[in-house]
Amino acid sequence: MIQKICFALIFASFFSLAGTVRVYSQGTPQRAVDELKKQAPKVYIDCGFCDIDYIKEHINFINYVRDRKEADAHVLITKQSTGSGGDEFTLTFLGREKFSEINAVLNFFAGQMDTEHMIRTNLVKTLKMGLAPYVAKTPMRDRLILDFKDEVEPTAVEDDWDLWVFNLSTNSFVEGQRSTESISISGNLSANRVTPRSKLRLGLAASYSEDKFDIEDAAVTSTSDSQSFSGLYVKSLNDHWSLGGFLTCASSTYSNIGFAVHPTPAVEYNVFPYADSTRRQLRCLYRIGYSFVKYREETIYDKTKENLLFEGLIVTLELKEPWGTISSSLEGTHYFFDFSKNRLVLSGEVSVNIAKGLSLDVLGSYSRIQDQLSLPKAGASYEEILLMRKELVTDFRYDVSIGLSYTFGSIYSNVVNPRFGNGY
Secondary structure, X not given: OHHHHHHHXXXXXXXXOOOOOOEOOOOOOHHHHHXXXXXXXXXXXEOOOOOHHHHHHHXXXXXXXXXXXXXXXXXXXXXXXXXXXXXXXXXXXXXXXXHOOOEEEEEEEEOOOOOHHHHHHHHHHHHHHHHHHHHOOXXXXXXXXXXXXXXXXXXXXXXXXXXXXXXEEEEEEEEEOOOEEEEEEEEEEEEEEEOOOEEEEEEEEEEEEEEEEEEOOEEEEEEEEEEEEEEEEEEEOOOOEEEEEEEEEEEEOOOOEEEEEEEEEEEEEEOOOHHHOOOEEEEEEEEEEEEEEEEOOOEOOOOOEEEEEEEEEEEEEEEEEOOEEEEEEEEEEEEOOEEEEEEEEEEEEEEXXXXXXXXXXXXXXXXXXXXXXXXXXXXXXXXXXXXXXXXXXXXXXXXXXXXXXXXXXXXXOOOOOOOOOOOO
């Protein structure tokens, strides 16, 4: 059944006045290009809302760094709402060290009806103009004309961290009054290494929550906790195929899991070349795996532990076009010991520019659930049901969000007035 699903689902030239930036070196050996790239400016992009992958794809004549202290140029990108409902984007270029005398501020305006594609195209265009003076002070200036023709590996430069990126986060919450008290603590640690040829992601997570209630003379305490490890390794085979696998270990009071481990090999095919991934993807991922599960309580199937084989298929479509954006996926999984123990999940997000100033936004997901093997035989208490401490029996789950937005009036007001903020 899953295999049938798989088969069934299967910048223009710009800078018209300023020109674009390109390094032109037809016939130049890749090794020479890589050596040249090592001397390119190191740039730190300081932007919390930008599509960094799109920027990296279209501006490949600089070296991107994650620490502003290591940068030759710090680019701060901010935006403010305009009187017409659009946005004014400000790009502040701050030179450092030998580039300290090169500073500039460039702006561009996005109208209320501009699409995401139009905005990020203008952002890249403005970035290129602002970065040109920095590139001109390096040996790359000898090859600067209009565009960058050479294919340069993102890993061409030396890196003390060998491309590893680490993230550590923690969160705590305490709330209380005379008769109730709530406490929650969570933490996450991740380590990622991404290159054009492979991807490695590792993550640890843990959480604990506790609620106390004083009801008349009775005291009720409810707790929940979870711990998990997740690992992913992917090897790039060519422009369309990837091979890798997942490894997951977990423990959860909510899901009645004492300990579970799931090693899962996988293969993926992308109908479009991966080089187009920031604009369009149609990926078909097949995985087959093994699960060892030890339950906290005996399940409704009289099990305290199990060894299971399963397979799954997920088809994902992602498009970013001038007309709007679309992202959808269809996933099916089942256990081999009983094909009736399966799950089907359909999810999607669509934003369509219907007409001038009018857009439709739809988000939603639907799950058909037939594989709740871990449900405890004893069921859930009244408190656990109200506090959602344990998973409950169900054969479906859904969520939907639909909205229309329409803007009209003047499209020529580019005035920015931030007084009193944007809330009134």
